[in-house]
Amino acid sequence: MxxxxxxxxxxLILLISQALPFNDNSSAYxxxxxxxxxxxxxxxxxxxxxxxxxxxxxxxxDAVDEISRSGDWIEVSISGETGWxxxxxTKSSELDSAASSxxxxxxxxxxxxRAQPDLSASVLTQMNAGEQAQIINDANGWAEIEFQGxxxxxxxxxxxxxxxxxxxxxxxxxxxxxxxxxxxxxxxxKKADLSSSKQGTVRKGEIYPVIELxxxxxxxxxxxxxxGWVYSFYGHLSNETVETKTDSSVETxxxxxxxxxxxxxxxxxxxxxxxxxxxxxxxxLAQQGDWYQVQLSGGATGFIASWVVxxxxxxxKVEKEQAERKKGTLNGLTIVLDPGHGGNDSGTVGxxxxxxxxxxLKTAELLAQHLQAAGAEVRMTRQSDVYVDLRKRVAEANNSxxxxxxxxxYDATEDSTVSGFTSYYMHDYQSELAGYLNAGLGKKxxxxxxxxxxxxxxxxxxxxxxxxxxxxxxxxNYNEERIISSEQFREQAxxxxxxxxxxxxxxxxxx
Numbered sequence: 009m010x011x012x013x014x015x016x017x018x019x020l021i022l023l024i025s026q027a028l029p030f031n032d033n034s035s036a037y038x039x040x041x042x043x044x045x046x047x048x049x050x051x052x053x054x055x056x057x058x059x060x061x062x063x064x065x066x067x068x069x070d071a072v073d074e075i076s077r078s079g080d081w082i083e084v085s086i087s088g089e090t091g092w093x094x095x096x097x098t099k100s101s102e103l104d105s106a107a108s109s110x111x112x113x114x115x116x117x118x119x120x121x122r123a124q125p126d127l128s129a130s131v132l133t134q135m136n137a138g139e140q141a142q143i144i145n146d147a148n149g150w151a152e153i154e155f156q157g158x159x160x161x162x163x164x165x166x167x168x169x170x171x172x173x174x175x176x177x178x179x180x181x182x183x184x185x186x187x188x189x190x191x192x193x194x195x196x197x198k199k200a201d202l203s204s205s206k207q208g209t210v211r212k213g214e215i216y217p218v219i220e221l222x223x224x225x226x227x228x229x230x231x232x233x234x235x236g237w238v239y240s241f242y243g244h245l246s247n248e249t250v251e252t253k254t255d256s257s258v259e260t261x262x263x264x265x266x267x268x269x270x271x272x273x274x275x276x277x278x279x280x281x282x283x284x285x286x287x288x289x290x291x292x293l294a295q296q297g298d299w300y301q302v303q304l305s306g307g308a309t310g311f312i313a314s315w316v317v318x319x320x321x322x323x324x325k326v327e328k329e330q331a332e333r334k335k336g337t338l339n340g341l342t343i344v345l346d347p348g349h350g351g352n353d354s355g356t357v358g359x360x361x362x363x364x365x366x367x368x369l370k371t372a373e374l375l376a377q378h379l380q381a382a383g384a385e386v387r388m389t390r391q392s393d394v395y396v397d398l399r400k401r402v403a404e405a406n407n408s409x410x411x412x413x414x415x416x417x418y419d420a421t422e423d424s425t426v427s428g429f430t431s432y433y434m435h436d437y438q439s440e441l442a443g444y445l446n447a448g449l450g451k452k453x454x455x456x457x458x459x460x461x462x463x464x465x466x467x468x469x470x471x472x473x474x475x476x477x478x479x480x481x482x483x484x485n486y487n488e489e490r491i492i493s494s495e496q497f498r499e500q501a502x503x504x505x506x507x508x509x510x511x512x513x514x515x516x517x518x519x
Contacts, residue, residue: 052091056081110143112167121160125150187243196236200225207236261317270310274299281310315403338384346415347372351395356420358483374502413475420484428456432463448508452500
């Protein structure tokens with residue numbers, strides 16, 4: 009065999025070896041990830057869709073390797089063959105012990121879960137406030153999570169992280185006494201099953217006694233005769249008990265407003281059992297959170313919110329005597345400042361990711377310092393990043409007989425070109441204060457003056473006091489957000505509101 013023939017044979021052997029399949033599974037699936045079946049049984053199909061024929065099935069706990077993805081479908085390797093399974097029926101089996109000990113809790117509604125750690129990446133699904141997801145990895149301001157069958161990324165700016173390895177883990181089942189609802193509205197089921205009939209609805213911030221735990225479900229006491237089940241991920245379990253004993257220091261409460269609702273349960277979402285008018289006194293049977301259980305006529309009972317009544321130890325609010333006050337001071341006056349939003353309610357989020365709730369509190373704190381220096385008694389509806397019900401905010405003004413109520417907000421709209429500050433009022437007795445505050449802002453702020461406008465907001469509509477809601481610029485406007493999120497702007501806004509308040513009360517001296 010000559011030299012040319014030998015070379016030809018070698019080349020032929022090399023070509024044949026390249027054409028044959030390479031049987032090294034470790035290389036073939038180097039980029040695959042572990043997938044585990046999360047349901048009792050799932051179908052494996054020949055293609056990525058429900059229209060493809062079923063080629064086999066898998067049981068809960070079965071683990072396979074992921075080869076590729078197509079939309080919501082995962083291509084997997086099973087016994088040397090390939091098939092497709094629905095991603096929403098699986099979970100990752102690759103979570104390491106460090107990552108699996110952490111959970112991400114969404115702080116906002118409609119938090120985007122993205123395919124990549126980038127704001128331009130496609131949205132896989134969304135999380136609502138209070139919902140939890142298992143953290144896989146985190147880096148550069150993003151957390152990779154496993155949520156409802158989807159594996160994606162969320163911005164760490166809008167989540168809180170619970171580390172189950174910390175010194176203060178969630179209480180053991182035997183220690184759980186109550187649950188605080190963490191989402192806007194949560195259905196209560198008759199049984200620990202999503203398909204079970206609905207018993208009612210509970211709201212964010214409400215606290216209920218826990219009767220029993222079953223997996224991820226919690227049985228709660230709605231009232232003396234009614235119980236139901238809620239999903240534990242939508243609340244915060246605690247070993248603190250809910251007060252249901254009668255408070256000996258509170259024997260009666262006095263209704264402060266005509267047409268006040270008395271409800272069947274300790275919740276603003278429950279049915280109205282009766283209505284009471286200003287001055288009526290009701291016997292207190294027990295206290296549950298911010299609600300009093302009271303005795304009604306005919307032997308029935310109901311619940312009335314603590315923020316709409318005066319207790320037996322208090323007297324009904326009376327008109328305050330006009331304190332002697334010099335021009336340019338606020339001696340003897342009570343002013344309620346209402347920093348909008350707070351807690352899980354972040355308000356609007358700007359184009360540059362500025363959260364409204366933080367700006368409103370900082371602005372209110374600056375304004376409070378000016379008002380107190382002028383002699384006013386200042387009351388804040390919130391002093392930290394907490395959620396406060398709108399009616400509680402109004403009650404602070406009504407119960408204290410406030411001389412003025414100022415609600416501070418920052419605006420947003422779909423049109424990113426809209427800009428400027430606005431002062432809103434609802435009732436005629438509020439319009440004068442709105443005019444003075446808006447004029448004070450106009451002398452201090454450089455952004456557009458949108459003027460005084462009527463606005464149907466609850467904190468104005470339900471307020472018996474001179475009340476104004478100010479919107480101090482648009483966070484939805486990229487350029488304006490840069491201006492209004494600065495410390496200098498907040499200082500000027502606070503000075504404008506302060507001077508407007510002084511001018512308003514100086515004008516009252518002349519009447």
